[in-house]
Amino acid sequence: MFGSLCYDFDMSYTIIDHTADLGIKVQSMDIPSLFTEAAYALVEIMGAKANRPEREIALDVEGYDREDLLVRWLEEIRYRIESQALSIAGMTIETLTAQRLEASIAVAPRTSPLKTGIKAVTYHALEIHEVDNLLQTDIIFDT
Amino acid sequence: MEPVHFTRLDPYRLKIERRSPMRTWGLVYASPAIEHTLEKDQALRQVANVACLPGIVGPSLAMPDIHWGYGFPIGGVAAFSTQDGVVSPGGVGYDINCGIRCVRTALTLPELMPKRDILLAGLYNAVPAGVGSTNKAFKLGIQALNQVLVHGADWIVKQGYAPADDLEAHEDYGTIAGADPEMVSKRAIERGMPELGTLGSGNHFLELDVVEKILNSEIARSFGLFENQIVIQVHTGSRGLGHQVCDDYVHSMIATAGRQGIMLPDRQLACAYLSSPEAKSYLGAMAAAANFAFANRSLITFFIRQTFERIFGKSFEHLGMELLYDCCHNIAKIERVMYQGRQIEVCIHRKGATRALLPGDERLPIRFQETGQPVLVPGDMGRASYILAGDIGAQETFLSACHGAGRLLSRGMAKRQAKGRSILDELKGRDIHAMAASRATLAEEMPEAYKDVAQVVDTMTGAGVTRTVARLRPIAMIKG
Numbered sequence: 097m098f099g100s101l102c103y104d105f106d107m108s109y110t111i112i113d114h115t116a117d118l119g120i121k122v123q124s125m126d127i128p129s130l131f132t133e134a135a136y137a138l139v140e141i142m143g144a145k146a147n148r149p150e151r152e153i154a155l156d157v158e159g160y161d162r163e164d165l166l167v168r169w170l171e172e173i174r175y176r177i178e179s180q181a182l183s184i185a186g187m188t189i190e191t192l193t194a195q196r197l198e199a200s201i202a203v204a205p206r207t208s209p210l211k212t213g214i215k216a217v218t219y220h221a222l223e224i225h226e227v228d229n230l231l232q233t234d235i236i237f238d239t
Numbered sequence: 240m241e242p243v244h245f246t247r248l249d250p251y252r253l254k255i256e257r258r259s260p261m262r263t264w265g266l267v268y269a270s271p272a273i274e275h276t277l278e279k280d281q282a283l284r285q286v287a288n289v290a291c292l293p294g295i296v297g298p299s300l301a302m303p304d305i306h307w308g309y310g311f312p313i314g315g316v317a318a319f320s321t322q323d324g325v326v327s328p329g330g331v332g333y334d335i336n337c338g339i340r341c342v343r344t345a346l347t348l349p350e351l352m353p354k355r356d357i358l359l360a361g362l363y364n365a366v367p368a369g370v371g372s373t374n375k376a377f378k379l380g381i382q383a384l385n386q387v388l389v390h391g392a393d394w395i396v397k398q399g400y401a402p403a404d405d406l407e408a409h410e411d412y413g414t415i416a417g418a419d420p421e422m423v424s425k426r427a428i429e430r431g432m433p434e435l436g437t438l439g440s441g442n443h444f445l446e447l448d449v450v451e452k453i454l455n456s457e458i459a460r461s462f463g464l465f466e467n468q469i470v471i472q473v474h475t476g477s478r479g480l481g482h483q484v485c486d487d488y489v490h491s492m493i494a495t496a497g498r499q500g501i502m503l504p505d506r507q508l509a510c511a512y513l514s515s516p517e518a519k520s521y522l523g524a525m526a527a528a529a530n531f532a533f534a535n536r537s538l539i540t541f542f543i544r545q546t547f548e549r550i551f552g553k554s555f556e557h558l559g560m561e562l563l564y565d566c567c568h569n570i571a572k573i574e575r576v577m578y579q580g581r582q583i584e585v586c587i588h589r590k591g592a593t594r595a596l597l598p599g600d601e602r603l604p605i606r607f608q609e610t611g612q613p614v615l616v617p618g619d620m621g622r623a624s625y626i627l628a629g630d631i632g633a634q635e636t637f638l639s640a641c642h643g644a645g646r647l648l649s650r651g652m653a654k655r656q657a658k659g660r661s662i663l664d665e666l667k668g669r670d671i672h673a674m675a676a677s678r679a680t681l682a683e684e685m686p687e688a689y690k691d692v693a694q695v696v697d698t699m700t701g702a703g704v705t706r707t708v709a710r711l712r713p714i715a716m717i718k719g
Contacts, residue, residue: 113649115280115307160494163506171486178371178479179430211679213370213440215482216333219489219506220309221281236309238333238482239441239650 109137112234118212119236123227128189130224130231131166131197135173139184141237142174143211146183149202153182157197163222166233169197170217178214181206214239243283247274251702255283255299260502261290266298266635270698273303276647276690280307282314288504289317293512294324296578296585300636302592303698304645304690308332310507313591313646316639319513321573321584325501326518327510328488328525330588332569335484335525336415336532337443337476339566339615339642341626342540343462344547345559346469348449348714355447358550359672359715362445365542368719369676370440373433377538384432388420391530392565395537405537407604408562410594410612413533415572419523423480424487427524431480431531436538440680440719443475445539446617448624448711455708458610458628462563464709471560472617472624472711473539476569477532484528488521513586522571529570536565563626564613566593568642576637587637595629595640595705614705618644618692620684620718621669624711625696632703640705644692650683657682675718684718 112119120137124130139145157172159165176182183206191198216238224233244256245267253274255265265286269277277283282305289311290299296318305314310329319325351358367374379387387394392413395401406412438445450468453459464470477484492509495517503509511517540562544555551558571588578585596603596612603612614627633640648656662681666673675681699705 111651113651115282115646115649116313117309118650160497164490164493168490175426179426210370215479216486218309218333219329219493219509221505221507238309 108133114236117236117239119234121232121234123230123232125230127162127231128192130233131169131189131192132187134166134170134235135187138170138173138214139177141212142177142214144177144183144206146185146204148204149185150204152200152202155199155201159195162194162224165195165197166224167217167219167222170235173201174214174217176201176203177206178210212239243287245283251698255287257290261287262293263290263295264298265290267301267305268303268698268702268704269305270303270694272694273690273698277305282307282312285310285312286315288508289315289330291502291504292319292325292327292508292510293501294320294322296320296324296583297637300639302639302641303695304591304641304643306645308590310505311588311590314641315590316588316592316636318576318585318587318637321513321586324513324586325510326513326521326571326586327508327588328485328492328521329507329509330590331485331525331571332590333482333485334476334569335481336529336567337569338532338536339472339474339568339617340536340540341563341615342471342543342560343464343563344469344471347467348469351469354550355672355715358546359674359717361546361550362543363674363717365546366438366445366539366717367436368438368717370719372437372439372676372719374436377436379432379435381428384428385420387435387534388423388527388530389418390414391533392537395534395541400541401537405562407606409533409565410567413537413565415526415529417523418526418530420527422520422524423484423527427480427483427487430483431478434478434480435531435535436542437478437535438475438539438717438719439478440677442684443719444716445543446472446716447714448472449714450709451623451712452710454710455706458706458708461610462613462626462708463561464626470563470711471543472615473536474617475535475539477528478535480531481528484524488524492517492521525571529567533565564615566615568593577634585637589639591642592639593642595633595638597629597631597633597638614640616641616643616692616696619686619689620673620713620716621666621671621686623692624713625692625707626709626711627696627699627705628708630703630706633705636704641695641699644689644695646688647690648688653685653688654679654682656687657685671713672715673718677719680718
């Protein structure tokens, strides 16, 4: 039923060695896939990947610009994992403008403890920029 | 990114030159050995970035446990005029009033050692710890939570979980004034509701230490410390509630800063003029989160006292379990300070730093009038912690001092270095027994991941900011 939302979690991010916390560098061809890759990275790091989704949740996120929108999007995913005890099987971004994102995420109840506590997504040095015809961004998480 | 230019002022201090768009210079307390640790990351750049914010008074400061944070460096201290300055939620940090407390006991090392492991296991069962830990035995309703947010440690006392005498041994007597639960979001309330009385994860800990060396006998006597004495340290904060408050207000203040025409060198430094309604809302929410943190550490202390009572078969009063002090590490407070010979009112941000009031300060209770406020400096899991008191040089730091050892290695680097090793066994080799909710946390928090806290303390005391009172050695601990 949620096949279109499932994802193979074939990650394309690298970990940044931030002294106090944890960061990732994400690269992608376009903005929707950059947002998706960043979200899957977060799910992977927190250890909240579901194999079999049980239901779908619609997310509607607003931001001032695409960087702010990226933080709000990741924060929304982080909140669902931590506070609503969900694991994530997949996601589809349906609408993405500079200030708004609508998406569906396929979720299941989380049955195991989190691997890494990500307590917030920070704005520190956050910038989406182009490198070798790819979009790239660094995101620092508060752990 | 343009490099940060700095010069050495003396063996303990570096000066960051003012370059546009900085509004002031930077002052970093760092010995040559600590300076060496700053070469690889962006901590000095962050000191310079803070110096760009409006209304900053004096230099942008950093304590010797400085390391790369987000927005502010960890170890950063900055004062902003209440007339034309700002408050920055990122300058307080996510874990609002993450802090440390030290409970002294009348027990000596030989009295404790035969019961060390059973005590450690008892504490591990009594204090929920680990990623996303919740307190299933202590559920708060919304009305009770609101009381916690307004009254902090005082609520714990009123419920009978702590003696009233504990309150004097807190920064601001365990209640930050001006808390406004209405300014705390529903999501923050939801995150905080199940977490009162929990340790959490990361660098949070509960530790049993022995007072290994008294270094200032007069102050130590006044603090009730003696060699071979067992003391307990608890390091935790406002948990998910504080994180959500910070996240909510960093987000909203990005827009506020834009409206108020404030140029931000880093979005994490989002801020608002202290005179604005947005700043007042944040300070109300921040105080509420800070009070949650005071109550959190107080409730954990209740669980600790209960456990000691059960294991030793005596009341906690009989065991001499009195709170020495509880202080904030991440906070912004309106304080009156002496600056250039006159009293001014500023909003002091301490991001990974400790307040260090001097003897005679009217904000201190009688018991600390002659000594000044205890400054608690936890080190890493394997070496030492220190108890200090403020000294006259703290006038240069807006009455602030270091808050710990300061990280040296990233969490990833620490895990790589720990691969194939048993950190538990290594600690046991140093006669330190540990229990942890996660093996990964132990690896991330291994002793080599931190600077040598002795170097940090020597820098503070060498610069005349603190007096070194006692050195503690860890003997048992719980990590989240």
